[in-house]
Amino acid sequence: MGLSPPNLRRKHYWLFACGFEGNSRSLIAYKLKTLSVHDNAVEAPCEYFGECGGCKTQNLTYEAQLREKEQQVHDLIARLGKFGNSPLSGEPGSYMMPIVPCATPYAYRNKMEFSYGTKKWKSKGLFVSPKLEDVNESGPKLEFALGLHAPGRFDKIMPIHNCLLQHDVSNQVLKLVQDHGERHLEELPPYDVRTHEGFLKHLTIRSGRDCETGQLQLMVNFVTKGDKKDLLQPLVDQITTSFPQVVSIVNNVNSAVGPSSIVDKEHVLYGKAYITERLRGLVFEISANSFFQTNTSQAEVLYQKVEEQCALKGDGSEVLLDLFCGTGTIGLSMAKRVKHVYGYELVQEAVVDARRNAARNGIQNATFIQGDLNKLTDEFGKDFPRPDVVITDPNRPGMHIKLIKYLLQLRARRIVYISCNPATCARDLDLLCHTGDEGVESPTRYRLVHVQPVDMFPQTPHIECITTLELCE
Ligand SMILES: C[S@@+](CC[C@H](N)C(=O)[O-])C[C@H]1O[C@@H](n2cnc3c(N)ncnc32)[C@H](O)[C@@H]1O
Numbered sequence: 001m002g003l004s005p006p007n008l009r010r011k012h013y014w015l016f017a018c019g020f021e022g023n024s025r026s027l028i029a030y031k032l033k034t035l036s037v038h039d040n041a042v043e044a045p046c047e048y049f050g051e052c053g054g055c056k057t058q059n060l061t062y063e064a065q066l067r068e069k070e071q072q073v074h075d076l077i078a079r080l081g082k083f084g085n086s087p088l089s090g091e092p093g094s095y096m097m098p099i100v101p102c103a104t105p106y107a108y109r110n111k112m113e114f115s116y117g118t119k120k121w122k123s124k125g126l127f128v129s130p131k132l133e134d135v136n137e138s139g140p141k142l143e144f145a146l147g148l149h150a151p152g153r154f155d156k157i158m159p160i161h162n163c164l165l166q167h168d169v170s171n172q173v174l175k176l177v178q179d180h181g182e183r184h185l186e187e188l189p190p191y192d193v194r195t196h197e198g199f200l201k202h203l204t205i206r207s208g209r210d211c212e213t214g215q216l217q218l219m220v221n222f223v224t225k226g227d228k229k230d231l232l233q234p235l236v237d238q239i240t241t242s243f244p245q246v247v248s249i250v251n252n253v254n255s256a257v258g259p260s261s262i263v264d265k266e267h268v269l270y271g272k273a274y275i276t277e278r279l280r281g282l283v284f285e286i287s288a289n290s291f292f293q294t295n296t297s298q299a300e301v302l303y304q305k306v307e308e309q310c311a312l313k314g315d316g317s318e319v320l321l322d323l324f325c326g327t328g329t330i331g332l333s334m335a336k337r338v339k340h341v342y343g344y345e346l347v348q349e350a351v352v353d354a355r356r357n358a359a360r361n362g363i364q365n366a367t368f369i370q371g372d373l374n375k376l377t378d379e380f381g382k383d384f385p386r387p388d389v390v391i392t393d394p395n396r397p398g399m400h401i402k403l404i405k406y407l408l409q410l411r412a413r414r415i416v417y418i419s420c421n422p423a424t425c426a427r428d429l430d431l432l433c434h435t436g437d438e439g440v441e442s443p444t445r446y447r448l449v450h451v452q453p454v455d456m457f458p459q460t461p462h463i464e465c466i467t468t469l470e471l472c473e
Contacts, residue, residue, distance in 0.1 A: 040064030045106075046164050051121070053151035055165065055459035062105050066455060069463040070099040073422045073453045077467075081426035082434055083448055097452040100301055105458035108295045109165040110207045110277070114146055114174065116181070116190035116200040117157035121150035144185050146178045146203060155193050165459070169245050170205045173220060176242060177203055180235050188235070191225050196257050199224050199231065204288070208275035208296075210247075211283045217275040219248040221288045227253045229267045236269045247271045250288045263289060279303065280333035282361045290353045291326040295456045302418070302454050302464060303333050309416045309450060309468040310389045312337050321387035321412070323403075324394045328354030328368055330418075331391070332361065341366040342384040344373060374400045381406065389414045398424030404431050408444045415446060415469040420456075422465050432469060445472045 018029045044050070044059040057065050074096050078085050086096040102108060120143050145157035159178065162171050181188060181200070191198035202223035210217055220239060222232055229251050236249050249270035252263045266273070266288060274287040277296055280303050286292045293299035312318055314337045322331030325343030327350050335341050335358075345351050345368065354368040369383060373394070390412045392399065398421065399407075407415060415432070419425035432446045446469035456464040 038064075047162070048158060048160055051150070052148055052158055052160060054148060054163070057461055058164075058459040062101070062458060065458065066099050066101055069455060069461070070096075070453055072461075073099075073451065073463060073465055076422045076426040077429065077448075077451055079426075080423060081429045081448075083429070086451070095448050095451050097450060099453040099455060099463075100298075100305070102295065102298050102455045102458045104297060106164045107167055108298065108458065110167075110292070110296050111204065111294050112163060112166045112170065113202055113204045114160070115149055115157055115202050116198070117145040117155065118143055118190050118192040118198065119156050120145040121153065121156040121158040144181050144190055146174075146181055146190070146200075166205065167207050167216065167218075169216060169243065170207060170218060173205055173218065173239060173243055173246065174203070176239060177220075177235065180238060184235075188231060196225075199226055199228065201225055201254060206275060206286060206288075206292075208277040208286055211276050211278055216245045217248075218243065218246045219250065219275045219286070219288065220246055221250045221252055222269075223252045223254050223263075225253075225255055227255075227265055229269060232269060240270050248273065248275055252288055279329060282329075282332055282357070284327065284329060284357050285353065285360060286327075287349075287353060289349055291347070291350055293329070293456070298454065298456045299329075302456065302466070303330055305452055305454060305466050306330060306391065306416055306418060307334055307337075309414075309452070309466055310334065310391065311414060312389065318388040319385050321384065321390045323373060323390065323392040325354060325368065326350050326393075328357055328366065330393065332358055332363055332366055335363045335366050339365065340385075342387065343368040344371055346370070346372050373403050376400070376402045376406055381410070386410065387412050389416065391416045391418065393418040394424075396421040396424065399428050401431070404428060407432065411444055411471055413471055417467045417469065419465050419467070420462060422453075422463060425465060425467060429467060429469070446470060447472050 017032055018027050038060065040061045041059055042061050046055060046058060049055065049058055074086060077083050083095065087094040089096055089098055145159050147158045147160040150156040150158050161175055188200055189198040191201045200222065204221040206219040208217045209215065232251055239246055239249065250273060251267040251269050253265040254262065255264055256262055274285040277284050277286055279296065279299060312334065316339055318338045320331060320334060320338045320341045322341055322343040325331055325345045328343050331341035331343045343354055343366065348370050351368045351370045358366045390407060392415065417425060429448055433448055435445060448467065449470050450468035452466040454464045454466065
């Protein structure tokens with residue numbers, strides 16, 4: 001038993017029990033009782049709060065969430081990055097900027113992926129041991145479940161009917177698909193992750209906007225194990241009759257066993273193969289497997305801040321290198337101010353999307369190259385000129401040491417590092433800015449001038465961060 005969390009200033013004390021479950025080697029904690037409530041606690045508005053793993057912090061005021069995230073970014077940069085405490089914003093030596101809040105702390109996600117399953121999560125209350133309450137643990141009964149995975153359970157699905165993070169119409173589509181699934185369990189069996197039998201694996205609902213009218217557009221993507229698209233036609237008809245906002249329905253066939261997301265085949269069951277969205281004055285086509293920032297309105301803010309941090313001359317003389325460029329959105333949004341944008345990305349489909357997005361927006365000074373930035377060879381950099389400014393936006397593991405060494409040799413005037421994981425970002429900044437670190441022997445160093453947290457993910461502990469480095473002369 002113990003008291004949590006250890007940070008007593010928060011005044012939120014829980015009594016909890018810990019133990020090992022079955023043969024598991026992980027220690028699991030179950031909350032027994034709330035002893036005293038956090039100063040900034042609020043009633044969580046979501047009916048699934050505490051059981052769904054999605055929005056863990058919605059029982060804190062949004063203001064308190066922002067303060068916690070800001071503090072977290074500062075502490076990681078100061079300690080792990082070894083930059084020391086930042087004076088207050090605006091004071092000499094300060095590197096921390098105040099966090100940018102999200103204007104819409106709910107219904108901000110333009111993409112939600114739900115899973116099908118044959119076992120429903122049936123916990124009765126918050127933080128109750130799943131072993132006690134999970135009545136289907138040993139029963140052979142086949143059920144229909146469509147929703148989000150119960151935390152820590154790959155085989156149990158919480159049948160979410162209303163997710164407060166997505167658009168209301170997306171919730172209505174979800175409900176229709178769930179009702180249809182309950183009634184057609186035999187014809188459209190959900191995939192069972194234990195036996196690998198069944199047909200329906202995932203449902204993804206994405207939202208965008210018609211670029212002429214600004215009207216909501218939805219894409220519905222059914223990921224199935226087998227290639228039997230005709231089975232889905234009655235459901236497709238029902239969706240399109242009920243929801244004119246749905247302009248695209250696709251079926252991605254994924255026959256792999258296990259969690260692989262590799263798509264064997266894609267069928268367009270209705271409408272177009274993509275939806276569109278407007279960002280920074282450009283139109284982007286988003287297909288079923290394209291990466292696109294999940295919070296569109298806050299991506300607008302993020303990209304504007306990134307552009308400010310690039311401090312481009314704007315006279316069309318500079319070269320911009322956009323590493324981990326995805327579908328090219330960041331680089332393309334700055335293309336008109338530079339001589340040329342070079343984008344580098346691992347996923348071939350994203351590179352194809354980036355090229356198509358460039359063409360759709362009449363941009364001719366952008367080149368997108370497919371490659372793995374975790375496996376740099378001596379040839380890397382030979383297919384583009386030396387850039388003036390580098391934007392790097394890796395996913396959670398951050399940058400590979402070889403890429404950091406490459407950047408130190410490259411000596412671009414500025415590096416703007418966007419990160420969704422301030423811990424790996426702090427580690428990489430330390431290597432780029434401080435001498436004597438393991439494995440990095442280079443006289444080139446950068447100076448950290450700006451850290452800008454941007455809240456892209458309200459109600460969750462996740463935080464996006466823009467950090468700016470200037471080359472030391
Ligand atoms: C956080 S996303 C950023 C995408 C883009 N900058 C944007 O804002 O839309 C990270 C991107 O890095 C790509 N990526 C992941 N690992 C990579 C690697 N080893 N080499 C190159 N790109 C990689 C992912 O496919 C993804 O598109």
